[in-house]
Amino acid sequence: MIILTLTVKQVARLGLVATMAWLPLQPALLARDLPTGAGSQALFSAKQNDTVNYQDYVLGAGDKVSVKFFNVPEYNGEVQVLVDGTLNLPLVGKVKVEDLSLEKARDRLTTAYAPYLKNPGIDLNITAPRPLSVGVSGEVRRPGSYAITPNTSAYAVTPGSTGSTGWPSLINALQLAGGITERANIKAIQIQRRGPDNRVTTLSLDLSQLIQSGDTSQNVSLRDRDAIYIPAANNLTPTELTQLSAVNFSPNTIRINVVGEVQKPGMVEVPPNTPLAQAIMAAGGFNQSRANTTTVDLIRLNADGSVSPRVVSLDIDQGINEATNPVLRNNDLVVVGRSGTATFTDSFGGIFGALSTILNPLYLINNLIR
Numbered sequence: 001m002i003i004l005t006l007t008v009k010q011v012a013r014l015g016l017v018a019t020m021a022w023l024p025l026q027p028a029l030l031a032r033d034l035p036t037g038a039g040s041q042a043l044f045s046a047k048q049n050d051t052v053n054y055q056d057y058v059l060g061a062g063d064k065v066s067v068k069f070f071n072v073p074e075y076n077g078e079v080q081v082l083v084d085g086t087l088n089l090p091l092v093g094k095v096k097v098e099d100l101s102l103e104k105a106r107d108r109l110t111t112a113y114a115p116y117l118k119n120p121g122i123d124l125n126i127t128a129p130r131p132l133s134v135g136v137s138g139e140v141r142r143p144g145s146y147a148i149t150p151n152t153s154a155y156a157v158t159p160g161s162t163g164s165t166g167w168p169s170l171i172n173a174l175q176l177a178g179g180i181t182e183r184a185n186i187k188a189i190q191i192q193r194r195g196p197d198n199r200v201t202t203l204s205l206d207l208s209q210l211i212q213s214g215d216t217s218q219n220v221s222l223r224d225r226d227a228i229y230i231p232a233a234n235n236l237t238p239t240e241l242t243q244l245s246a247v248n249f250s251p252n253t254i255r256i257n258v259v260g261e262v263q264k265p266g267m268v269e270v271p272p273n274t275p276l277a278q279a280i281m282a283a284g285g286f287n288q289s290r291a292n293t294t295t296v297d298l299i300r301l302n303a304d305g306s307v308s309p310r311v312v313s314l315d316i317d318q319g320i321n322e323a324t325n326p327v328l329r330n331n332d333l334v335v336v337g338r339s340g341t342a343t344f345t346d347s348f349g350g351i352f353g354a355l356s357t358i359l360n361p362l363y364l365i366n367n368l369i370r
Helices: 008-018 038-044 102-113 170-176 207-213 238-246 276-282 340-369
Strands: 064-069 077-080 086-089 093-096 122-128 132-138 144-148 189-194 200-205 227-230 254-260 266-270 295-301 307-313 333-336
Touching: 064 086, 064 102, 077 086, 086 102, 093 102, 102 122, 132 170, 144 170, 170 227, 207 238, 254 276, 266 276, 276 295, 276 333
Parallel strands: 132 227, 254 333
Antiparallel strands: 064 077, 064 122, 086 093, 132 144, 189 200, 189 227, 254 266, 295 307, 295 333
C-alpha cells in the first residue's frame, strides 16, 4: 500500500487544477494564506487609469474583463459580461456584476470566492469596453442617440499604465451629431451620467476653456448612457462666432441659398458663421447693373418649422453686425432684389413689348394697303 503525503498547498493546487473529482471540496483544504494589509490591498485593487477614471465606469453586458487570481494562475483569464449581467467564473459559476464599478465588482467576486480561498486576492481590469450609447440634444446639427465603438486595442490596463487614447470623448460625440450650431453655448454644456448603483450625476463643462487655453480636462471621456445637452447662447460676440466656426466640433460648411440679382444664383456652401456679405460674394457678387445693393431680404427657416423674414440694410464695409451684416445659419435664403433703375427698365420693357404686340400687325396691314 502506497501512502501519499501531500502538503495542504499541494492538495489545494491539485484540487484547483482537477476540480478535485476524487475528493469532496472542502473550503479548509483550498484556503490560501495571502498577504494582508495596505500593501496587499493596493496590489489587488481594481486598476485605476490616470487618464481615464475607471472608478466611475459601470460594468454592463458586452464588457470584457481580465480576472487574475493571486498565486492561482489556472483560473486567470478574460471573460465577458453576459447579457444577464453576470460573469461565468470557475468554481462559483455566475456572479452578477452589472451596474457595478470595478471596485465593487471585485469586492463581489472576493465574497463569492471566500468559501474557497482564504483572503482571496483578485485583480479585475477592463480589457475591452462595450460599445457606448450616448444621447446628444440641444444646439447640434443632428440631435439623437449615437452608438460609439471604442478603440478596443487601447484599453488593456497594465501596472504602470499612464492612460488610454481609445476612449470616446465629448468632442467625438459632437462631431457624430454633425457639429454644433451657430447658437451653441459651449460654456455651459451638461452631461448627465449614470454611475455605480444607477446614481445620476451632472457634469458641467466649458469647452471655451479648451479653445482659449488648451484645457483638455473639459473634453471628458464618455460613458455608456451619457446624456449630453448643448444649450443655446443669447448673445455671441463676433470674436466668439469666429472662434466657434474654426473649432473641429463645428461643421465644415453650411448651405445658403442666394437668389435674385447675383452673378451665380443658387445654393452655396460657406463656413459656419459666415456673414451675409460673404455669402453674396460666394454667389459671384452683385449683378452691378441690376442689383439693389443697399437692402437684402433674409428668410430664415426656424427649428420649429416657422419662417422669419427680415430686410437687412446691407453694409459690406462692416464686419459681423446683426443689423447690417448678420451671421447666417444653415439653410438661410438670401434674396437680392432689383434696383430702382432695373425695375423701371423691366417695367418699361414690358409695356413696350405689349405695345409692339399690338402695333406690329397694324404696321403690316398698312404696308399691304400701300
